[in-house]
Amino acid sequence: MTAPRADCTADGEGRIGFDVTLPGTAEGWDAALLLRLRESDPEETVRLPLVPLPGGSDGSGDPAGSACSGAPGATVLRATLSGTTRLAEGRWDVFLVLDGGTPQRLPAGCYDLRALVDQVPPADRTRLEVRVPYTTKYGNISVRTWLRGPHAEVGEVWPADGGMTLHGRLYGAELTSGARLEARPRGAVGRLVTAPVDRQGTADFTARLAYGELLREPGAGDEWELWLRPGADAGPVRVARILDDIIDKHEVIRYPARPVPVPESGEGGETAGGGTVRARPYYTGTNDLSVRLERTAPKAP
Template sequence: MTARSAEPTQPIEGDSMSEATDVAAVRADCVADSAGGLTFHIADWARPEPGSYDNWNGALVLMRRGAGPGEDGEVRLPLGPTADGRLQAALPGTVALPEGRWDVFVAYGDQEPRRLAPGLHDLRSLVDRRPGPSTSPLSVRIPYATKHGNLSLRTWRRAPHAEAGEIRLDDGTMTAGGRLYQVESPADWLDGAVVEARCRRDPDLVRAAPVTADGAGFSFTLSYARFAESWGGGTDLWDLWLRPADDTAAPVRLARILDDVADKKEIFTYPARTVDAPHGTATVRPYYTVDNDLSVKVADPD
């Protein structure tokens, strides 16, 4: 995949309505690496005069939306000059960022931080990313353009992580594959595991299906009719979890985060299938949430 421009095309849910588009905003290019790190390059900011870098204290500032007092809500990354005259800041994959959306600013000295706009994003290393063997938390950061044309990051930090793969829809069923990361022995973890669909309306409603495992890879099939058994009209949402046979290990939410798409809800869409239910005819389809977690929606026909 070639480097992609960060022109804002899809609104990202959760953007602050108080953001203002600034046509003269300073832009930052982003380059991602396969370890989850990001490098920011700023080329068009009015910097100090040549020779004044001895007292340079510029910073790239990340601010997490919704962070309360005392929470990890701000990260400052030192900005330094590069040989080509730009300013650069690095966010290594080893720096722990809580999950969420982080707005990106630039600041110098005591000046008020200034919002950055997206430039070019080189995210090729994120496409079909395959993390190596590790039990450390997996860090994922994807830069994106907000609906107001500003630069933000969507971040995840998960261990273990169950990455959802291809989803195939057949008559009355969905079959999905995936891969388990950040556990010491994925094959042992998956031995006897099941996929659980948990209803948000009633936590006691659970639909389970066995998992077929091959090393760290897994697959499962869910029947749409089972989702419709307890449906009484309206909308039911079911979240998909991977649960090991060993009760000492916690279940893992299925998600798709190992690529360069920050918000999959409106991009990875699947057709609805009609199912006969005790209450009437329902439609069922898989979908990705605003957090890129995999779920199933049961609803009235359109």
């Protein structure tokens, strides 16, 4: 007997189709998917009705939008999450509800996420709502969502020569004179290091952050968040990378650590006491870009 599973197809407009394969016939069943926001209090949920696929109960007559073909002797029902349904930012676990019974976690099947790779939203989009279905470590299906506006999307990151060069694109606002990149030490309110922004039009930008400047803030800590201030009078925007199909970039994308020119010694990342400092750009668990200072103790004599 075929165990229930969900195949997913996502598009660049926020829509996700769930094709749920059930064993045997599902005629007359009251079936639905329940999306539940993890760690929400009060609990946030969205209910999506499951309906038979047009053109064939096993999905063979409706290939459009289906990630996988149906299994022989099984029934395939479809639920669609529309792009207009508002979902808070976070992780939404997907449950199967049959005939009013207890919601059960739903195992993941196949995915078609090609439309999410290297997305380029319209330039006039003021708010981005990104949804990416994925498989949890237990094999179940969940949906990671981001709700950002304005948003500064990371393009290329080049760590070299005692610093990092960042290319990106701004959505939901325009770059004006006075635009700058800001590095803020995590947990240290009021402190920051700034770098000028080279504007390419009103959306694309390039900025270079010198790692040595981070050491000029004693006691600021070793974790630095990166923000883009679009203009002198504009509010800061967190720099992140969310417009693709990789939900946990900190596990996939790893940038090299580079020596930090230390003011006391002048070069090589070596402090006056013999220890070293290296800097590494990295993505947080929410795919926001940050920089970590990695320090090593001096060698024993």
